[in-house]
Amino acid sequence: MKISDLTELALRNLRESMLRNSLTTVGISVGVASLVAMLSLGIGLQQLASRRLVKSGLFDTVVVTSRRDLRGRDEDRGGPTPGESRVLDEAARQEIERLPNVVEAYPDIRFITELRFDEKPHLTTISAMPASAKSNDAFEGMQGEFFSSETAPEAILQKSFAEELLGKVPARGGLEPSVAELAQPLLGKELTMRYAQRAASPQGVAPSTASSPVDALAAAAYSVVSREQTLKIVGVSDQDPESMRGPTRAKVFLPLKFAESLHVMQPTDLREISRAASDQPVYSSVSARVKNPSQMQAVEDAIKKMGFSTFSLLDASQSLRTFFKVLDLFLGIFGSLALAVASIGIVNTLVMAILERRREIGIMKAIGASDGDVKKLFFAEAGAMGILGGFVGVALGWTIGRVINVGTNIYLKRQSLPPDNFWSVPWWLVASAIGFSLIVSLVSGLYPAGRAAKLDPVQALRYE
């Protein structure tokens, strides 16, 4: 029989016992729906997590340090020995920035200092943010504005520091004040930052009597001057942009160029004094941002070849991916269970149909239908129920996922947490759910179709 005739006859037969076939199809669609809902939640959570991680700048960032500063810790990593490794200076930074797939490389400026607000001193860690950090997920729920320019004397506070400034230490378990509440009295206000500036030694300070070898050393000398700088608070960030950095994370952020211009004394500067001087700034570490997390390894290797140590969270992200793969697998198995139950429904419906249509099968055989024709017809009926159930199921699963998402977001809003998308139905899930439903239905149709084909026409025609 031709495919078109087969389809036509199958659909006609399905229409004939409308109620039973509809119920079976509903069974399949519930199975598909549970599969789609489970997997779309799994995928959604995975996407949410990786979106967060990519935006956090942790999974596309390679932290570059000079080997000289990491003696001992890196001994087993191979690569250049500390002696032959390079100084991480401005020239090196530019070289890293020119590497393929590197978007930008910026120095990490991070220091602990004192901030005065309302005449009260607060000791905290400050770090510098490049302009590209604006797209960082952590600044999404921020109150106020991002830095107006790269060089503006402005600061963004992390929520917990804002609480500290206002003296609002939240009670354990109590309701946390919202960011808007915290930002309102702070935005536009000024902070006074006290810091140690590293200044080139003025001519008068250097010993005038020095002989020439001492002169070289003298060039590496610098003085440390105490400075004050007022900063305008432009934003209060809800989330922690450096949440993965652990205890060293900063709570106040400055624009990168501005922070560089301050020449704040860095802890590594002390070591620099024993080294040949350089007219370029030397950094304790540089962060290189990679275009795509998949190119991390290549970039890391290239930087290592240059003679620097690197560190990234690539491994962490890989184990996270493994976790989600396993999660998806389990969700998929649970979803498939419903489909397995539905497939028993198909077997049952078709076996019933054979009993009911015994005579019809006999007639078809008597007028020339082959075993194959009968088998294909029952197969087509199973397949049609499968495809139909697949489509309805995807729609149903999509709706269920959407409802769960909306429900979760309402719950999150009640807990005063920002809403997010936990749920994603990619096209391949739609296609494979329908495909899977079709395959399960066809497999379920195997036995009934075989049985119908084997029916003895003489017996079948005698049957009333």
Place this chain on the structure above:
Amino acid sequence: MAAIEAVSPVVNTVAIRSENVCRHYRMGETLIRAVDGVSVQVRAGEFVALLGTSGSGKSSLLNLIAGLDRPTSGSVVVQDRDLAKLSREELAKYRLHVVGMVFQSFNLIASMNVVENVELPLRFAEVDRDQREKLAQEALERVGLRARLHHRPSELSGGEQQRAALARALINRPKLLLADEPTGNLDSHTGTEIMEMIRQFNQQLGMTVVMVTHERTLAERYAQRLIFLADGKLVGDHENRPGTQIGGGPQ
């Protein structure tokens, strides 16, 4: 329509030949010999009636000739095909192209209308849709059922249903028409109409007809030859002059 051309019956060609054919089956403990060593020959273009009481094995023999059943032993050769040696697939092809069948209970598919029922064999033969429609129209015209194409079998009278079944049996232009008590469920007037139609097919289209019946008068009126069966065995086989209603019974 080519089939309308009168075909002079080639009386000497053998259409069906059975040799010592047996069909035994087991029902519980007992062995039932439905057909027990029957040897007959039917010439091409002949109109043969298989007569006997119920349980005489006439329907079983017809099923063997129709390729719906396989003999336990012996052979049934139809137009040089030994049916016992055909595969299931080949047997289906044989039923599709060589044999047309009508039954006592019409055996139309209830969920299909008249046209769909009639063109169903053409679907199995993979005939194109427009060709199918044309052939179905022609066949239905031949049985005088043009007016009720889109009615379901349940909306038709018995006579109309049997005409639809006849149209279906004709659609693949088979050489052999097998009829199992074709008038059994019809009143005598309608039965006569159907029998006339079968006779017409036999005479005008040159189809070989084998009809199972238990009504001797009916057989004598239409068949050229009467074959008597009892307990699965051949008990009589003689020529008959149709229309005379006179003929010798079994000895």
